[in-house]
Amino acid sequence: MTLLTQLFFSRQYQESHNASSLHSSSKLIASAKIVSSSLLLLLFLSICNAASLVEETDSSLKSSTGAPPGASSVVFNIHNYGAHGDGKHDDTQALAQAWKAACSSSRPGMLLVPKGRTYLLKFITLSGPCKSSIVFMMKGKLVAPRRRSAWSQKNRRHWIVFQCVTGLTVTGGGTINGKGEIWWKNSCKTNKALPCKGAPTALTFHLCNNLKVENLKILNSQQIHLSVEDCSNVQLARLSITAPGTSPNTDGIHITHSRDVQVRDCLIKTGDDCMSIESETHNLHVTRVVCGPGHGISIGSLGDDNSRAEVSRIYIDTVRLYGTTNGARIKTWQGGSGYAKDTVFQNMIMDNVENPIIIDQNYCDSVKPCKNQESAVEVSNVVFKNIRGTTISKDAIKLSCSKNLPCSGIALEDIDLKLQGGKGDTESTCQNAKWRKSGNVVPLPCKSNKTK
Numbered sequence: 001m002t003l004l005t006q007l008f009f010s011r012q013y014q015e016s017h018n019a020s021s022l023h024s025s026s027k028l029i030a031s032a033k034i035v036s037s038s039l040l041l042l043l044f045l046s047i048c049n050a051a052s053l054v055e056e057t058d059s060s061l062k063s064s065t066g067a068p069p070g071a072s073s074v075v076f077n078i079h080n081y082g083a084h085g086d087g088k089h090d091d092t093q094a095l096a097q098a099w100k101a102a103c104s105s106s107r108p109g110m111l112l113v114p115k116g117r118t119y120l121l122k123f124i125t126l127s128g129p130c131k132s133s134i135v136f137m138m139k140g141k142l143v144a145p146r147r148r149s150a151w152s153q154k155n156r157r158h159w160i161v162f163q164c165v166t167g168l169t170v171t172g173g174g175t176i177n178g179k180g181e182i183w184w185k186n187s188c189k190t191n192k193a194l195p196c197k198g199a200p201t202a203l204t205f206h207l208c209n210n211l212k213v214e215n216l217k218i219l220n221s222q223q224i225h226l227s228v229e230d231c232s233n234v235q236l237a238r239l240s241i242t243a244p245g246t247s248p249n250t251d252g253i254h255i256t257h258s259r260d261v262q263v264r265d266c267l268i269k270t271g272d273d274c275m276s277i278e279s280e281t282h283n284l285h286v287t288r289v290v291c292g293p294g295h296g297i298s299i300g301s302l303g304d305d306n307s308r309a310e311v312s313r314i315y316i317d318t319v320r321l322y323g324t325t326n327g328a329r330i331k332t333w334q335g336g337s338g339y340a341k342d343t344v345f346q347n348m349i350m351d352n353v354e355n356p357i358i359i360d361q362n363y364c365d366s367v368k369p370c371k372n373q374e375s376a377v378e379v380s381n382v383v384f385k386n387i388r389g390t391t392i393s394k395d396a397i398k399l400s401c402s403k404n405l406p407c408s409g410i411a412l413e414d415i416d417l418k419l420q421g422g423k424g425d426t427e428s429t430c431q432n433a434k435w436r437k438s439g440n441v442v443p444l445p446c447k448s449n450k451t452k
Contacts, residue, residue: 085117103130115139133167138174150431159200178221189248199223245293247271279309291324301376303336327356331363335373350389376402381409397428414439
């Protein structure tokens, strides 16, 4: 069962009995034989199920520890290294010591954060390389300090960092709480009179290969919730990421300089992009994600500060968005260079989304107005397919592309976007976009098409 689909199967069985046959001994003997056969069948099935359960348990052990069935693995309980687990005492050093022991073990290890306890952590980096694979079994709760003074100026951009680890699995059903309220109140996005300063990312994976992060709750991050940076062969699954819709810069999942990444079965509610996909991201597959509130699924922003960006082979499939400011979005700054190409947004449902489909090559998120520049990040070969639902904006499709480097190869296929409550017809606007239409597309694509 996924976040977006549930299958219910039901059967009804009806048995009819002939009352007169109850007096027939032959019928009773036949019934007895049937009952006996049924019991034998049930016994056989029970034995098979038990064997299957053992096999499944061994398989589960293998998948969680990286060790084959029967191989010994070592459990490193954070309490054996001095953790209090009361949410008041600082458990940072206890976790650091437990990680050091697990990372230096020649056998596959499991670092256990027990259920039912709360562990207060300050900034911490858990580094490799490690001698064997590690499962970070997060069953309890990790909480950040409430005071910003717990971070130094040097480390204020991060809270929990995993770095240079191969074969890491982070799982367990536990909770990571960034306690970000004090950071949001002191953000320049909340109070424009304040200077703009960075805030910690709750969970960062840097230079990690063969990484799995699954079955976790991450909430109220100081800024970005989960960031994947310079990683390869990554699987993110069954994550619940939550922050208020008004919390600034609290992206759900941020991916940059990484390749061969899969994201599936995630629920993301934040105050910024549910997913932000930035430079040097290649071969990303996203499926079965629920998003909202937030700013939608965004490629970018790319090309800020006249930088070069390269993004390719991005596949976004089976996503539902609720009340987000954007749906499927690509955003690039003027003055940048590079490319964003070979992208598919398909099988998406929009519920009251402000900008369901948008390409913006004139993106500007700056206090000062952005000046016009000639160079741009090239946007090409982008497919928007089977996208349906409602919007609160009349312009359901917006293609705002560069005059000097127009968007090309933009495909609009089987799109049906209507105004919320049926209050009129939706429209589309295009500027410097080369597009094609396939199937039924509502609104009619680019009726006001400008190439200048």
